[in-house]
Amino acid sequence: RCRGAMGAQASRPVAAVAVTVARNRLTAAVPRVVVGRGLATSIKGGDVKKRDVVRMDDGLWVVKSTRRVKPGKGPAYLQAELTALAGGVTKTRRLRMQESVELVDIDKALPYTFLFDSGDRVVLMDDGTFEQLEMPRDVLGLQHAFLTDGARVNVTALEGVPVGAELADNSVEATVAETGPNLKSTRASTSDGGKPATLGNGVVVSVPSHIMTGDVITVKVTADEV
Known part of the structure; x- marks a missing residue:
């Protein structure tokens, strides 16, 4: 779910709305089980x-x-x-x-901090030991597009190999970089079918008709969908 918020280029109030967000086919392996020691x-x-x-x-x-x-x-x-x-x-x-x-079963998720990208991998820092960890970007799935400097990431591993990762805060704000014109009432909801919108990071979502370019929306992100 997303809620509209007034962006820097918007001069009108935007009411909180429920947004149906487009699924993206990119997936990542984020295991359901988050406790255990390889049993x-x-x-x-x-x-x-x-x-x-x-x-x-x-x-x-x-x-x-x-x-x-x-x-x-x-x-x-x-x-x-x-x-x-x-x-x-x-x-x-x-x-x-x-x-x-x-x-x-896999190991309990541990907190890390995102440092930087390195090719097709991301570099994280263990919040407890301050040691660095390199992990394939695809473990994060769609979440990678929403990483920011210092973002907290909970990582699960099995036998020392990262097999899952989730943003500690999976509700993030994103700016609508491009979307079509408002063809319906500003009171329209997701029942109007919505319209596609491209966010600043390139991810495409579906928003209500009254959301405009420059507006800021709150997006809930997982590895499999936005």
């Missing part, structure tokens, strides 16, 4: 979900996506896209609904 519990293949960390084929894999498939003949199965924790190799695995799968 595993057994679950059914049909219960595996996106962001799980599973142990199979003598390795640890992060589940990027899942899709239930019901073929014309034979039983239904779960098709999972997996990324290796070590090396980043990806593969597709077909899981029977009732087969046993090892779900792995």
